[in-house]
Amino acid sequence: MALLARAARLTAARGIAADADLGPLFEAETTGDDADAIVRLRQMYEAGGWVLVESAIADLPADLRWLFESGAVTIEELAAIHRATGATSIADIAAAVEEGALAQVPGVTADVEAQISLALPTLRRTQPRIPLGRAVSIAEPFVDRLRSMAGVDWAQTVGSLRRGSDSIGDIEILTSGGDAASAIEEILHLPVVTRCLHRSARRVNVLVEHTQVGVRFAAPGHAGGELLFLTGSLAHVDALRQHAASLGAALTKDGVRTTEGVLRSETEEDIYAALGLPTIPPEIREGGDEVARALAGTLPRLVSRTDIRGDLHMHTTWSDGRDPIDAMVQMCVDLGYEYCAITDHSPSSAATRNLTLDGVQRQADEIEAARARFPRIQILHGCEVDILPDGRLDFPDRVLERFDIVLASLHDRAGHAPDRLMKRYAGAMRHPLVSIVTHPTNRVVPHRQGYDLDYDELFGLAVETQTMVEVDGSPNHLDLDGPLARRAAAAGAMIVIDSDCHRAELLDRQMGLGVATARRGWVEPRHVVNTRPLDEVRAIVGGKRGR
Secondary structure (H helix, E strand, O other): OHHHHHHHHHHHHHOOOOOOOOHHHHHOOOOOOOHHHHHHHHHHHHOOOHHHHHHHHHOOOHHHHHHHHOOOOOHHHHHHHHHHHOOOOHHHHHHHHHOOOHHHOOOOOHHHHHHHHHHHHHOOOOOOOEEHHHHHHHHHHHHHHHHOOOOEEEEEEOHHHHOOOOEEOOEEEEEEEOOHHHHHHHHHOOOOOOEEEEEOOOEEEEEEOOEEEEEEEOOOOOHHHHHHHHHOOHHHHHHHHHHHHHOOOEEEOOEEEEOOEEOOOOOHHHHHHHOOOOOOOHHHOOOOOHHHHHHHOOOOOOOOHHHOOEEOOEOOOOOOOOOOHHHHHHHHHHOOOOEEEEEEEOOOOOOOOOOOOOHHHHHHHHHHHHHHHOOOOEEEEEEEEEEOOOOOEOOOHHHHOOOOEEEEEOOOOOOOOHHHHHHHHHHHHHOOOOOEEOOOOOOEOOOEOOOOOOHHHHHHHHHHHOOEEEEEOOOOOOEOOHHHHHHHHHHOOOEEEEOOEOOHHHHHHHHHHHHHHHHHOOOOHHHEHHHOOHHHHHHHHHHHHOO
């Protein structure tokens, strides 16, 4: 209640209701307490008006609300910071701290600045987060609309969304060029927008599907600086700052400052080049060893979307997919793939529908007919076969032999301890007909953690048995995640990146999520089997079958 009382003091004095735009709060001059405001505050609380105050706090841009709720600042101090710096995000506030801008804000003492500095690194750890798949689906229409506007040079998601994190702290988009005022007006009239939470000359925060989306328009000449600052983690930006200082320069949110002033930074590449560094891919800007690796010239070339030649994991109406084989194949043709694999679920899967023993030949006939209709792409007949609780596979060998490629999966714990789960995996991986182990941790983002296994042992088995391990682009899995994918590649395991898609329209998006996840694991094209021609894929599958 103390937190709400502090917020209520100012909101009551301003007469702010639950559905108010808080822009005037930030723009107005702060006044001291007066008797009428205190009386009104008591009346609000006695009438249960704290609900209105809580709603007003919820309308703040998310990072500002979380900073307030951390106890580091009062609403009055937060409003003063916003008026002086224009800050609406953690990145903005962190830049203001680093550049000494907070020291110039009236009413913000050194103690308050110290509290803010302490709060920033952990501010989002305890806050609700948005699953990556949902964040992408919300952000994409905004990015597409911005890119279609006259005069817009580019539009790009930033922060943890651009870095491809499993879950997102906020959704924010940066754009360069165009008429900011007109673009903001157009954004406010999009059908998906239910409410405006904040608006200024170059920024707008709106509510979409109960989720905040921020769009900001970069200052001319400094778009690269803003993009870099808003994308990298605080630790990554700090490492770049330290490197800049070692060169006798300073890295600011506007770009690199030297004795001659701030260098123009239209792109991120301009800033990295000014610091004597290659451009560090967004997905690995996490504050690990990426800056040191860049300095040493040992950054890898990460796998990219254009490296992918085919998708080896997708589902159709033969199991729990929404679309028939032709629709899935046609989309793969449209995406420029050289090959794809139809891999429906086996009979014991918990999916809503499964490929039956009797259906295997009928599906094979349908795929053969599709091959004649789609001569530009090679279609593999595969199956995602369950690894049963007793370790057996869900189809007999005489059936598995008929598939071009076999994927093996665990879909439940069956009450088994980690060592038993590992034995089930080991049995499947040693089977000569199993080519790929899919979504190895079997996590469900964000609801279920993955299996508690010795993954180094699993990757060692993959190498020993010549079994590929998957980075799964389904937003429910994103599995292997970045750190595990990095360990798999380091162990020498063969990796595939698949969509695990059940709808044709999502094949591209889910492959993109898989690639982003692999890039977070520093995975290179040489690690990924489906960056290779189909003849090489077939040779790997045939080589294991011939052992």
